[in-house]
Amino acid sequence: MERLPILKIGQMLLVSIQVDLRDDMVIALQEDLADRIVETGARGVVIDITALDIVDSFTGRMLATIAALSRVLDAETVVVGMRPAVAITLVELGLSLDGIKTALDVERGMRLLSSARGTAR
């Protein structure tokens, strides 16, 4: 099965989703991220969804689960790059993404993480 690559940058992990997400890839990502956070001691996770043309309730739940599980493992998650049409649709769908930090792009997301926790390097 195709898996999403997780890049380590300083004390952060970056996942940039560039393909049409299948549900099984989403589930694998949760497990892979949990492993990588523990393995690397990363303090932050940035998930770039710039290329995603939709976020449905399954993907939304995945983002919330990743945020929650990374918190338990002492890392913060920021979701970056949500398209305006996706944001409008998410709100109408009824998904509030409570507890998920967001930023407009990867750079701002990383800045948010490092200023919040002093984890720049």
Added chain:
Amino acid sequence: MTAQELPISGDADVVRVRQAVRAAAVQAKLSLVDQTKLVTAASELARNTLTYGGGGGALVEQVDNGLRKGVKAVFRDKGPGIADVAQALTDGFTSGSGMGLGLGGARRLVDEFAIETAPGDGTTVTVVKWAR
């Protein structure tokens, strides 16, 4: 455009249904936001067909009512059906592991929504989104 019948029997089929609905929505000249809403609704419904209906199919076609163009998508399964449709459409209700936003959420994202189901008789959900 002729109607396109797509099987739904795995995660990859859900992706294919999304892509077919997106292509039809672009052809019908739906706005980007309306395309996104329709494709998101289709994703929820295709996953329902797979998860709760045990698989089935989707029919995607362009429609034209003389005034406007639109896209119609029909999701069919021969699964156990839904005993209480009103309850299934309620936000937060789920019989599975989801968030309970699928059916009610999908209804909010489209212009027309119809559901035909009976216990033991499968489920058919029809949605239409019109170009503005």
